[in-house]
Amino acid sequence: MSFAMRSILIVALQMSNIIIFNSQPIQYIVFFSFSFITSLDIFNLNCKNLVRIFKMNSQNLLILYLFKVFRNHIILLITTNLTTVLSNGESILNCIFDAMVLTVGIDELTNVKHVDRLKKEIRPCYLLVDEILKSVECLENQSNLYLLSLTEVIPNISNNILQEKLYEWSESISSLFCCLIMKNKIVVASSAWWDLTAIEKNLLSLLVAVNSNCTTADIPVFLPIKSPKIAFRFISCCLISDIWVSALCGPTPSIIEFENSAAICWSPVIEYLKEISFSVPQIIPENMNIQNGITGLMVIDYRIGKYVLLGSIVNNKVYFEILKIFYYQNIKENNLILIFVDKHNNHKVNETYWYSENYKLYGLISDPHILCLMTSSVVPTSSARLISKDMLTSIINNKLFVCRK
Amino acid sequence: MQRSVSTTVIQPNWLNTVEGDSVLKRxxxxxxxxxxxxxxxxKPDLQINYEEVSYKLFFIGKSGADKTRIVAExxxxxxxxxxxxxxxxxNIYWPTKIWDKIILFRLQCWExxxxxxxxFSHILPACLDKADALVFIFSFEDNNSLIEISQNILKFKAKETSQYAIIVIGTRYSIGKNLAISFNDIKEFENKWHLNILKLPAVVDSQHEITRVSPILNSICELLWVRDQEYILKQSFDKFNLKE
Structure with a gap:
């Protein structure tokens, strides 16, 4: 059996009932021996926190088993050979559990009456789980990294007009929680949307992405933190290619009413939507007095849980991935945010940097923002520090990242 | 219940003509x-005069009957x-030529x-609300799926307000292959319900998607179109009788 670069998630409800999430890119299923399954039950009884076990398989490949017990009887287990899982394993397992709650609700998971029915009902969450597991592999491959706790937003360009339209539409469908999404990035969202927890916002955005194969989707969802027992209708509708409007609704409106109100409200601004769709506005605006040597930047608002990526050239994909990895490995994994906001900690760290042969990365924490700046390697570190401070002030003044919270 | 007809109203090969091809390219x-x-x-910019008609179809079939796959295809x-x-x-946009007019069908496929x-009790009523047609899906490799369709047709026919056109699509059809559903089963079913089963053949790599799906889409459009024309005719006839 080959484990090359793959992760597998297993959910064990009781000793005899095991659901295996076979992530789509994975072409094999692991069958565990009875003794191994029995050992799961031992963990079920004795451990409450994340457990990590390393084992060598027959091919001398180090395999990592990660367990966590949720609600006393649901064990989520990841088996993988990816070292990146080691550091963010718990957040991955939490996210997967939340995806399961989002799909079937907490009551179904905690009071399992018919295991076979649950196995059937939980199937729609496979795609979400796939996406979450892919994020682990992306971190390993350094490509298309998906940050579990943050939502990517498109910088403010014509957002005032779109924001007004969103509120107008929000009233017409009687929903406080609504947003305009483009390729898994929030263009504009209502205040109530930003009040959802980071994981709820992320899972809902992900739900739009995995259901983008249709024109309109009306999906029952349980909000893992805000409403784990009562389902909402999460309706998403494609306005034009790649641009979706989504809202959390109650029994009304019907899908047809939802579509009609979206068509009436958004058709006057179709040109703005096309503009965003055709030219993703992720270029650093000229009025920000961009200094020579800056190739890209990432600004994070960690209290709201959102981030924006900007680059100096049109094709910034590679720079963006490096910036995300820098944030992930240098700031998040080292818990710099926690150290910074901890009032009792005298040793506050609010700056960090990396350098390589081709580029330099500088991180600056200034509550509630984090700036990750990417410059060419010729820029001295002391200059990068000054530029970072200037850029952060400029971005805040420019309202490029306001997004109407 | 009307029997679904082979496409005699819709010009079946119109998409292969210069005019049809230029519309399809759009x-x-x-x-x-x-x-x-x-x-x-x-909506499609066909750059030609056309009439647009819209219909709601609800796809029904047992779990794993490939409803999602068929709608996507x-x-x-x-x-x-x-x-x-x-x-x-x-929403599927499908252009056809009926007599001398180009009709663009907007088929809203619900699943x-x-x-x-x-x-969730709200899902089925929402799907059935104002539906024009119920599309039942079965697999030629699963005998039970056809039996279940008979039960479902009875169930939906029993509803007093039932005005739905009935369409049945069989998937994984392959000539020369031993299928779980025989030719006689199909004939029996078609005679019982007075309709023709539409067959979606297994995927052939070299086949263009339009060649594969156009017979089915043309049949669905024609059935809905004929049903509407009959309804309009009946309404006019009733009005005429009232005046008399």
Whole structure:
């Protein structure tokens, strides 16, 4: 059996009932021996926190088993050979559990009456789980990294007009929680949307992405933190290619009413939507007095849980991935945010940097923002520090990242 | 219940003509060569005079009957193997020529997962509300799926307000292969319900998607069109009788 670069998630409800999430890119299923399954039950009884076990398989490949017990009887287990899982394993397992709650609700998971029915009902969450597991592999491959706790937003360009339209539409469908999404990035969202927890916002955005194969989707969802027992209708509708409007609704409106109100409200601004769709506005605006040597930047608002990526050239994909990895490995994994906001900690760290042969990365924490700046390697570190401070002030003044919270 | 007819009203080979081909090209992305996925603010720009008609179809079939895959295939979208959660709706634009007029059909295909229908009471009424047709899906490799359709047709026919056209599509059809459903089973079913089963053959790599789906889409459009014309005719006739 080959484990090359793959992760597998297993959910064990009781000793005899095991659901295996076979992530789509994975072409094999692991069958565990009875003794191994029995050992799961031992963990079920004795451990409450994340457990990590390393084992060598027959091919001398180090395999990592990660367990966590949720609600006393649901064990989520990841088996993988990816070292990146080691550091963010718990957040991955939490996210997967939340995806399961989002799909079937907490009551179904905690009071399992018919295991076979649950196995059937939980199937729609496979795609979400796939996406979450892919994020682990992306971190390993350094490509298309998906940050579990943050939502990517498109910088403010014509957002005032779109924001007004969103509120107008929000009233017409009687929903406080609504947003305009483009390729898994929030263009504009209502205040109530930003009040959802980071994981709820992320899972809902992900739900739009995995259901983008249709024109309109009306999906029952349980909000893992805000409403784990009562389902909402999460309706998403494609306005034009790649641009979706989504809202959390109650029994009304019907899908047809939802579509009609979206068509009436958004058709006057179709040109703005096309503009965003055709030219993703992720270029650093000229009025920000961009200094020579800056190739890209990432600004994070960690209290709201959102981030924006900007680059100096049109094709910034590679720079963006490096910036995300820098944030992930240098700031998040080292818990710099926690150290910074901890009032009792005298040793506050609010700056960090990396350098390589081709580029330099500088991180600056200034509550509630984090700036990750990417410059060419010729820029001295002391200059990068000054530029970072200037850029952060400029971005805040420019309202490029306001997004109407 | 009307018997579905082979396409005699719709010109079956019109898409192969110069006019049909130029209209069809407007539905395809010239860069990706895939059918354009129109949002609700968009519609095809056919650059020709045409009439647009819209119908709501609800796809029904047991869990794993490939409802999602069939709707995706008919829409020319990436075939998905996921289990549907909640209601999914895809708009399919399909151009036809009826007599001397170009008619663009907008088929609103509604589909919902089996477990969702059982768990959430609002899903089935929403799918059936103002539906023009019920599309039943079965697999030629599963005998039970056809039996279940008979039960479902009875169930939906029993509803007093039932005005739905009934369409049945069989998937995984392959000539010369031993199928779980025999020719006699099909004939028996068709005679019992007075309709023709539409067959979606197994995928052949070299076949263009339009060649594969056009007979089915043409049949669906024709059935709905004829049903509407009969309804209009009946209404006019009733009005005329009242005046008399």
């Amino acid at each position: 539905l395809f992305d010239p860069v990706t060569s895939k059918r354009i996925e129109f949002g609700i603010l968009e 008919l829409a020319g979208r990436t075939v998905s193997h996921q289990d549907s959660h909640g209601i999914h709706k895809i 919902a997962g089996d477990s969702g229908i059982k768990k």
